[in-house]
Amino acid sequence: MANLLDDRFVEREAERPFAPGFGIPPRLLVGRDPLVASLSAGLDIGPTDDRFSTVILGSRGSGKTVLLGRMKEITAASGWVNLDVDATTRGLHDRIVAEIERACDDSEALPGPVPAVTERTSRRGVGPRLAWLASERKQIFEPNWNLRRRLTTLGRLASERSVGVLITLDELHAADIEELRRFAADMQHISQRGQLPIAVIAAGLPDLRLTFFVDRKLSFFVRSSHADLPHITAAQAYRFFRDSISDAGGHVTEEALSIMADSAGPYPMRMQALGNAAWDCAGSPNGTIDAAAATEAVRHADAYIAARLYPQVWHDVGMSERRLMAALAARDGAAALTDVLADVRGTVNNPAAAWERLLVNECVTEDSYGIAEFGPSMSPEAARSGARSLPEANPGTAATAAAARGSADPTRRCNDYMPRAKRRCVLPAGHNGGCRSRR
Structure with a gap:
C-alpha cells in the first residue's frame, strides 16, 4: 500500500504543470x-x-x-x-x-x-x-x-x-x-x-x-x-495559465484567470510560482481554481518571491546600491530621486553610477518627474530587511564612516563596482579601507 501511495504521489507531481524553481524547465515557455x-x-x-x-x-x-x-x-x-x-x-x-x-x-x-x-x-x-x-x-x-x-x-x-x-x-x-x-x-x-x-x-x-x-x-x-529577455505581458500570462491548467487536466474560472494574469508580474519565475500556488490551493486537478483560490495564490506567490528572489538580488549588488535601496525604502518606497541621493550623501561613492546600475537591473524605476520607486526585482519590505544588516554610517564624519566599515561580514562580498578596474570588490561586506579585486 505504501508503494501504491508513493506511486500515486509521483504521478500527481508529474502532472503538475508549473515549475517555479530557479532554472527548472516548465512545460510551456511564454514570450520566448x-x-x-x-x-x-x-x-x-x-x-x-x-x-x-x-x-x-x-x-x-x-x-x-x-x-x-x-x-x-x-x-x-x-x-x-x-x-x-x-x-x-x-x-x-x-x-x-x-x-x-x-x-x-x-x-x-x-x-x-x-x-x-x-x-x-x-x-x-x-x-x-x-x-x-x-x-x-x-x-x-x-x-x-x-x-x-x-x-x-x-x-x-x-x-x-x-x-x-x-x-x-x-x-x-x-x-x-x-x-x-x-x-x-x-x-x-x-x-x-x-x-x-x-x-x-x-x-x-x-x-x-x-x-x-x-x-x-x-x-x-x-x-x-x-x-x-522581454517582460511577460498580462495577455501572455492569461494564455499561459489557461493552457497549462487545461493541458494538465485541471479547471479554472475566468475570474480566477483574470486575477492571476493581473498579478503575474513581468518575470516567469513569479508567474510559475503563482500558478503552482493556485494549483495547490484548489487541490487541482480535481478541484477547480476559482477566485478565492487565485487570491490566496497571489499571497503565496508574494511570499515565495520575497524568500527566493529578493535576497538573491540584494546580494548581487554592491554596498553602494544597497544603501540607495535602503534610503528609498526608508521613504516608504517612493520619493524624489534628489531626496534619496541627499540621504546617502557621504556614504556612497558615485551615487549616480550606483543608481544607474539599480535601474539597469530593474531594482528601481524612475519616472519623467524624477520620482523613484522600487522595480520588479526588489520590494520596499525586502530592502528594509536587508538594510538592517548594513554597517552603520554617519555621513558627517569620516572617522565614524571608517569605523562603520570595520564590522566586516565574512559571509558576504562587498561587491561594489570599481570603474577603473572594471571589477567588483571581493572583500567582505563592511571591510576597512579601499575595495580590492582578486589580484
Missing part, C-alpha cells in the same frame, strides 16, 4: 518563441552570423537558465555536442575541459554506427549520432592540451560531420575577469577567425552592459549579439 527562433536561425547559419555567439541579458527570475536549457535541447536533438558550464566560481577553463571529457564519455553509450552526412544534415546535422566523439577523442585528444587546442580539435571534428558544438555559459556576470578574458581570446580565435562551428550562448544580469561590455579585452562578448 521569437528569441528561440532567432537563436536557432543564427546557429543554423554558423560562425558568420553574429547570433552564433549571443549573450542573453535578464534580471533574476526572468528565465535565462530555462532558455539556455531550451537551446541545449534543440541542438542536442540535431546532433550537436553540448558543453554546459557556469561562471559562478573560478575554474571556468577546467570546467569546460571536464565538460568535453563528459561529452566524450556520454557519447560512448550511444549505439550504432555514425550515418553518412546527407544534404538534410548539412545545417545542424540532424541525424548523426555522437558515437564519433568518443572514438575520435581516444585517438586525438591529449591530456596536456590547453583549452584552445582541445576546442579547436573538437570544432574541426564537428565541422567534418556537419554538426556543431554549443557552449552554454550561465551566470556570466559572476565570472572571474581574467578567466573570462582568456576564454574570450580563445573563442575569438576559434569561432570568428577559424570559422569553426563552436557557438556560445551565455546568460547574465543586465548590468553586464556597464561592466564587462565596456572592457576592451572582452571584445568577443562585446561584439556578440546581445538579447534582452
